[in-house]
Amino acid sequence: MPNFVCGRFELDLTQPRIMAIINVTDDSFSGDGLRGNLDGALNKAERALAEGADILDLGAESTRPGSDPVPEQQEIDRLVPLIEALQGCGVPLSVDTLKPSVMRAALAAGADLINDVNGFRAEGAVEAVAAGTAGLCVMHMQGEPRTMQQAPQYANVVDEVGAFLVRRTEVLLRAGVRRERVLLDPGFGFGKSTEHNLALVRGLGALRDLGYPLLVGLSRKSLLGAITGKPVEARGPASVAAALMAVQYGAAIVRVHDVAPTRDALAVWQAMS
Ligand SMILES: Nc1nc2ncc(COP(=O)(O)OP(=O)(O)O)nc2c(=O)[nH]1
Numbered sequence: 001m002p003n004f005v006c007g008r009f010e011l012d013l014t015q016p017r018i019m020a021i022i023n024v025t026d027d028s029f030s031g032d033g034l035r036g037n038l039d040g041a042l043n044k045a046e047r048a049l050a051e052g053a054d055i056l057d058l059g060a061e062s063t064r065p066g067s068d069p070v071p072e073q074q075e076i077d078r079l080v081p082l083i084e085a086l087q088g089c090g091v092p093l094s095v096d097t098l099k100p101s102v103m104r105a106a107l108a109a110g111a112d113l114i115n116d117v118n119g120f121r122a123e124g125a126v127e128a129v130a131a132g133t134a135g136l137c138v139m140h141m142q143g144e145p146r147t148m149q150q151a152p153q154y155a156n157v158v159d160e161v162g163a164f165l166v167r168r169t170e171v172l173l174r175a176g177v178r179r180e181r182v183l184l185d186p187g188f189g190f191g192k193s194t195e196h197n198l199a200l201v202r203g204l205g206a207l208r209d210l211g212y213p214l215l216v217g218l219s220r221k222s223l224l225g226a227i228t229g230k231p232v233e234a235r236g237p238a239s240v241a242a243a244l245m246a247v248q249y250g251a252a253i254v255r256v257h258d259v260a261p262t263r264d265a266l267a268v269w270q271a272m273s
Pocket residue numbers: 021023025027028029030059061062063064096115116117137139185187188215216217218255
């Protein structure tokens with residue numbers, strides 16, 4: 001598998017990688033948002049790096065079910081100082097946004113990866129990222145965060161998610177994006193029922209066969225609450241187990257809140273595989 005190209009970095013994905021979630025939001029579902037608190041976010045980033053994070057994913061707009069959009073200038077004002085402060089941190093800086101103007105501001109500030117939960121569907125999103133070498137995570141979402149969990153429907157969720165990801169990626173490639181810059185993500189919890197999410201976990205191998213590295217985000221999500229009955233703050237062990245299963249099924253990168261336990265679990269997985 002060729003290295004994943006993301007900005008100033010090339011990531012070797014022959015071993016599973018950890019993307020640490022750094023939310024500077026008001027209302028993230030996991031309650032970990034740092035409300036635009038730059039020092040808090042920097043401390044969290046430093047801890048994630050010390051614990052072995054391979055990528056930092058910076059987000060300033062919650063995309064939890066039922067969430068409302070954040071004004072783009074507020075998103076930019078929260079993200080740009082953080083991106084600038086983390087220059088030179090030694091790992092790729094990912095920015096979790098679906099707004100083209102925020103993508104442009106993030107890239108100008110030095111972001112290495114754009115993580116778009118909307119699959120670069122917004123008007124101008126493809127144009128905002130096509131040039132350059134930033135990594136691009138194409139994620140599937142059915143509907144929009146505000147309403148996506150009301151009644152998600154699929155005839156075959158793995159086939160439909162896969163077809164969407166291929167369509168969006170082909171748009172990027174036609175715009176001149178090199179395939180080594182692309183990650184795919186099925187978007188757990190983004191317009192999916194528990195059954196849909198479980199089918200997608202078991203279907204990760206089929207999505208991996210599309211020919212691009214997979215990014216998977218299951219950490220603390222409602223799927224784990226449905227399985228364990230635990231509230232979001234008690235889903236750490238389930239999140240580690242889910243990350244292991246995702247890697248076992250073919251994920252190249254896991255997006256997590258808790259880096260240290262995930263790092264240990266992946267070390268055990270690698271030693272025993
Ligand atoms: N690529 C990708 N990006 C994502 N961004 C946000 C969330 C939601 O999780 P979180 O950031 O913890 O919550 P919130 O969006 O409420 O801040 N999940 C994903 C995901 O599964 N994949």
